[in-house]
Amino acid sequence: MKISLNWLKDYVQLDASVDELSRAITFLGFEVEQVLRSGAPPLRHVVVGEVLVRDKHPNADKLSLCQVDVGPAGGIKTIVCGAQNYQVGDRVPVALPGAVLPGDFVIKQSKIRGQSSDGMMCSAKELGVAEDASGLLLLAGRPALGTPINEVLPPGDVVFDIEITPNRPDCLSHLGLARELAAWFKRPLVYPQEKFRGELDGTPAPELLRDVTVLSPEDCPLYTAHVLTGVKVGPSPAWLQQRLTAVGLRPINNIVDVGNYVMLETGQPLHAFDAHKLGGNQLVVRRATDGEKLTTLDGKERTLTSRMLVIADAQRPVVIAGIMGGENSGVGPATTDLVLECAIFNRQSIRWTAKRLGLTSDSCYRYERGVDPHTALEAAYRAIDLILETAGGRVVGPAYRIGGDVPWQREVVVTPGYICEKLGFDLPAADMQAALESLELNITREEPTPARGPAWTVTIPSWRDDLDRPIDLVEEVLRLHGTDRIPAAVVSAPGLVGEDDPTVRFNRRVTDYLVGHDFHECVNYTLRPAKELTTWVSQTAAVELALANPLVDDQSHLRPTLIMGLLESLKLNQSRGVTVSRLCETGRIFIERNGQNFECAAAGFILAEPLGERTWRPRDPADFYTAKKHAAALAAAAGIDLARQPLVPIAGPYFGWQEGQSAAAGEMANGWTVRFGLLSLPMVRALGVEGKVYAGIFAVLPDLLGAASPRRRYADFSLQPAVLRDLALVVDVGVPAEEVRQTLVRLAAAAGSDAFTLERVEPFDVYLGQGLPAGKKSLAFSLVFRSAARTLTDEEVNAVCQKIQDEIGRSTAWQIRK
Amino acid sequence: MQATLTALVAKAQTDLAALHSRPEFEAAKARLVGPNGELTALMKQMGAVPKEQRPALGKLINETKTRLQELLDGALRAIEAGELQAQLGPAVDPTLPSPDAGPGTYHPLTLVREEMCRILRKVGFTVADGPEVETEYYCFDALNTPANHPARDAQDTFYFPETARFGNVSKKTPDERYLLRTHTSSVQIRTMLKGEPPIRIVSPGRTYRRDTTDATHSANFHQLECLYVDKNVTVRDLKALLDYIFASLLGPETKTRFRPHYFGYTEPSFEVDLSAQHLPKVKKEWIEIGGCGMVDPVVFSGVGYDPEVWSGYAFGMGLERLAMLLYGIDDIRYFYQNDLRFLRQFA
Incomplete structure (x- = not known):
């Protein structure tokens, strides 16, 4: 809201500097967004002068040497000037030696390029009047030479553009802010004195307003109307126009201007009707009917609904209540008799209507935030005073007042001890009392209490609906004491150290792992485009993950994976010519199962071919098994040992992955899932990413991370030497190595003696091709045998190996490869 | 005899310097000091030498033997050094960047x-x-x-x-x-x-x-x-x-x-x-x-x-x-x- 300093001074004496005022407003709790100056500040030794002679400066192309007449007292001055926009005979502001222009610019007699200059001719900007610095300020109307410039220019004002928080609708007015500043600077607040106090002048004129009915009292708790006759509509007086212009309003006519003025003074919106435009000479406050239309003052036709409150005459709506008047009933140049409305409307109703119509106004803004019903009539009286003053006429009545019957009364009991307890530092009770009372929060009773000293009963004024608890008064005391005066202290840290959330620890662990393995951590948006989801999840899931009200099309769904974001980052880097191969991210993803979405903690990574990178010593590129290692590490961070989990190839609906080159484990039914391998080549290509991309992602329900894993127990291990044997098997190409390995483990256990065990079996060679039948592959395993107690002999190990081989021949379709 | 021994050392010096591998070395060693080697053959001729010349000649042979062993040790060291060098390759340029990926970065x-x-x-x-x-x-x-x-x-x-x-x-x-x-x-x-x-x-x-x-x-x-x-x-x-x-x-x-x-x-x-x-x-x-x-x-x-x-x-x-x-x-x-x-x- 724009607040004029000159206007504030009507109610409180303010002699502080603009900086001090800004600071006061700030620390009272209102953010000063901008300080605007208008008109001229006080300028001593700046007078009206006339250019008599303009010669070229002998030593400078762009300067002129002028003779300037500054009136009888000053005579004729020689002034060097750089401006180009003036001619001989123009009258301009002249700053004489001794003048101090805005910015502490002191004018002295000086020499410019060898020519002495007795002052300066000024631009609007140099005087602080306006932003125009393009040339001298040419004064219109030939003001008398030597006249002090402040008598010629409009008076200066300072306008603060202030953000008023929603809890303080009382400060959406000059009077409200003046009250705050009066309290801050400890000055009295002078309220405007209404002359009109409700008395009617002469015979009521019922023919002008026969009836006022409120059909919807829940939407309109108070409605008042006064009738004025014999007014003369015309331009407002200069002082009124200046007030409105200063805060950015356009003067219309004296009636409309008074309405706006009183609203900006008191916060109470008002509306005036031309009494002769009200059909049936009556006003009805009612809900609109569906489809009813009204053309508002902004020239737009509005279609109303039955939830919207209107002020209507006998036939039609004339105002959208509290928001905007209609063209059909407003005050115009020909108006002589008028009805002045001053009312209170329900906040929710106004808010709903304004939002539905996409329409707002200064009046609407105030009603939405709350207008004090208990001072409404004062505002009406104030407006009547000003209309009589600026437009003449008489208040003839009849005067209507419907509603507003509930008197205001609120008291809050608080002890000074409580206030200091909450603040954490002591203040003298007298200071606290003074602070409260400066805001008209008067202590009307004081009673002793056993523990906390006297209990104050504080009477809350009607405009402070935001105060109804002792803690609210703590804030008032602190505001006036000054929040910049809270004493310093050390942080009290009474050893309340718990453990970080399991999800946080998981994220930290996987991020440390991935960054430690040369990945670059990325952060991508959670919201993704719809078309992207179909690559990763079913159509049903895509529907379930959709937002109701996305802002933009490409951010309409929750992400079901981290991979797409990482691919996008990869693409961005590729397109900018930045070589990148390893990217990772941790964060939430959303997985649909049986029509329900689950918010999961997740970690993912991609390994791309470092395209375009030329290296003096090439390294082996990443492959499926690189992805497998990292995916297993991510699962391990959640306590899941991937080696013990059945891995299945990814096929079917997961189009994001390349069939035959990717694998998965886990089920959301068990709370976690992992996928890794090569990303679908067609998908990657369609995204505009070049080359092969391997990836992995692990997702887990946060609740699963909380489970504590049992502490590991040490297992004894043998110090005896190992005996190694190799075994190669020819199997069908489709047989997984792990199946063979586990069979070997099982057969070794069956064949083994009590004396020793098969400690390890690991594949060390996989071969397909020449020398093998089509559709077959050779898998070679290294078997490590060891006894807990002694050195093994070749014979006993050979015997066990033979048994294993015999059993393979008997019970499997595999051949031993010699 | 003395001249023969001196010639043997001189030849060994030349031959051993030209060796590059262990098999060559072993062959050269056998040829010089092995049971059927040249020095052994000379030592066997000691019996034919007059008794009064024997101490001097024995001393000379011992000196030759020591000298040959020195030459052999030196040749072996040279071969080992060569082998090590072959294993190491040329000295690295420490200013070249590592071709490995990395390091990773936290956001x-x-x-x-x-x-x-x-x-x-x-x-x-x-x-x-x-x-x-x-x-x-x-x-x-x-x-x-x-x-x-x-x-x-x-x-x-x-x-x-x-x-x-x-x-x-x-x-x-x-x-x-x-x-x-x-x-x-x-x-x-x-x-x-x-x-x-x-x-x-x-x-x-x-x-x-x-x-x-x-x-x-x-x-x-x-x-x-x-x-x-x-x-x-x-x-x-x-x-x-x-x-x-x-x-x-x-x-x-x-x-x-x-x-x-x-x-x-x-x-x-x-x-x-x-x-x-x-x-x-x-x-x-x-x-x-x-x-x-x-x-x-x-x-x-x-x-x-x-x-x-x-x-x-x-x-x-x-x-x-x-x-x-x-x-x-x-x-x-x-x-x-x-x-x-x-x-x-x-x-």
Whole structure:
């Protein structure tokens, strides 16, 4: 809201500097967004002068040497000037030696390029009047030479553009802010004195307003109307126009201007009707009917609904209540008799209507935030005073007042001890009392209490609906004491150290792992485009993950994976010519199962071919098994040992992955899932990413991370030497190595003696091709045998190996490869 | 005889110097000093030498033998050195870059978040976490947000359709809607409902507002909030925490100030300004950095804490804003583009 300093001074004496005022407003709790100056500040030794002679400066192309007449007292001055926009005979502001222009610019007699200059001719900007610095300020109307410039220019004002928080609708007015500043600077607040106090002048004129009915009292708790006759509509007086212009309003006519003025003074919106435009000479406050239309003052036709409150005459709506008047009933140049409305409307109703119509106004803004019903009539009286003053006429009545019957009364009991307890530092009770009372929060009773000293009963004024608890008064005391005066202290840290959330620890662990393995951590948006989801999840899931009200099309769904974001980052880097191969991210993803979405903690990574990178010593590129290692590490961070989990190839609906080159484990039914391998080549290509991309992602329900894993127990291990044997098997190409390995483990256990065990079996060679039948592959395993107690002999190990081989021949379709 | 021995040494000297491998060496060694070697053959001739010449000749042979052994040892050393050299290859150029990938980098938002968490852990705060999909109760109602507050508007907050179901995000009432949390304050509510005071948590995380993305706004951003609940917590304690945080983060010359403000969930409420003109690119004296206040009694009552007994404070700030200030970043979108030239600057 724009607040004029000159206007504030009507109610409180303010002699502080603009900086001090800004600071006061700030620390009272209102953010000063901008300080605007208008008109001229006080300028001593700046007078009206006339250019008599303009010669070229002998030593400078762009300067002129002028003779300037500054009136009888000053005579004729020689002034060097750089401006180009003036001619001989123009009258301009002249700053004489001794003048101090805005910015502490002191004018002295000086020499410019060898020519002495007795002052300066000024631009609007140099005087602080306006932003125009393009040339001298040419004064219109030939003001008398030597006249002090402040008598010629409009008076200066300072306008603060202030953000008023929603809890303080009382400060959406000059009077409200003046009250705050009066309290801050400890000055009295002078309220405007209404002359009109409700008395009617002469015979009521019922023919002008026969009836006022409120059909919807829940939407309109108070409605008042006064009738004025014999007014003369015309331009407002200069002082009124200046007030409105200063805060950015356009003067219309004296009636409309008074309405706006009183609203900006008191916060109470008002509306005036031309009494002769009200059909049936009556006003009805009612809900609109569906489809009813009204053309508002902004020239737009509005279609109303039955939830919207209107002020209507006998036939039609004339105002959208509290928001905007209609063209059909407003005050115009020909108006002589008028009805002045001053009312209170329900906040929710106004808010709903304004939002539905996409329409707002200064009046609407105030009603939405709350207008004090208990001072409404004062505002009406104030407006009547000003209309009589600026437009003449008489208040003839009849005067209507419907509603507003509930008197205001609120008291809050608080002890000074409580206030200091909450603040954490002591203040003298007298200071606290003074602070409260400066805001008209008067202590009307004081009673002793056993523990906390006297209990104050504080009477809350009607405009402070935001105060109804002792803690609210703590804030008032602190505001006036000054929040910049809270004493310093050390942080009290009474050893309340718990453990970080399991999800946080998981994220930290996987991020440390991935960054430690040369990945670059990325952060991508959670919201993704719809078309992207179909690559990763079913159509049903895509529907379930959709937002109701996305802002933009490409951010309409929750992400079901981290991979797409990482691919996008990869693409961005590729397109900018930045070589990148390893990217990772941790964060939430959303997985649909049986029509329900689950918010999961997740970690993912991609390994791309470092395209375009030329290296003096090439390294082996990443492959499926690189992805497998990292995916297993991510699962391990959640306590899941991937080696013990059945891995299945990814096929079917997961189009994001390349069939035959990717694998998965886990089920959301068990709370976690992992996928890794090569990303679908067609998908990657369609995204505009070049080359092969391997990836992995692990997702887990946060609740699963909380489970504590049992502490590991040490297992004894043998110090005896190992005996190694190799075994190669020819199997069908489709047989997984792990199946063979586990069979070997099982057969070794069956064949083994009590004396020793098969400690390890690991594949060390996989071969397909020449020398093998089509559709077959050779898998070679290294078997490590060891006894807990002694050195093994070749014979006993050979015997066990033979048994294993015999059993393979008997019970499997595999051949031993010699 | 003497001449023969001298010739033998001279020849050995020449021959051994030309050797390159162990087999050659072994053959040469056998030829010289082996059982059928040349020296052995000469020694066998000792019997034919007159008795009086024998001591001198014996001495001479011994000298020859020693000399040959020296030559053989030298030749072996040379071969070993050659072998080692062959194994090592030429000396490395230590100035060449490693062709391996790396090093990895932490995202600047992670770095700032973790630094803040470390600072807060030192004074007893633990890191809490909660869902990003929230409900109207946890995001608004429990935080004393008025029913008609603009933050609840579909204009400002992302909602899910009424049919949407989230299996692991609990609702307070069956008919409230799911939404994307607009602040991490919902974590405070869930933490208070789950546990008993005293509570001292910091909750960093992703938050969402229905904002058009530009250099200073992002629909997706990160916040970090602190909540402290205990007996006798005061405004002064809150100010002390803020002073401590920013002095730790930005250096002891950093100052903070409170400006009274309004938030539904705290009373009194403040905006926090920071004065840190020693940082690069900081031109203004005071920079707004976050909001804070004393937890409103209504919020305590809502989670079943007696506001007569318990008091507390809450503080929240945007992580992007802090990271921008710390590193001098001037466009919030850089955090979400992941250009490697950006990411590599902060590790």
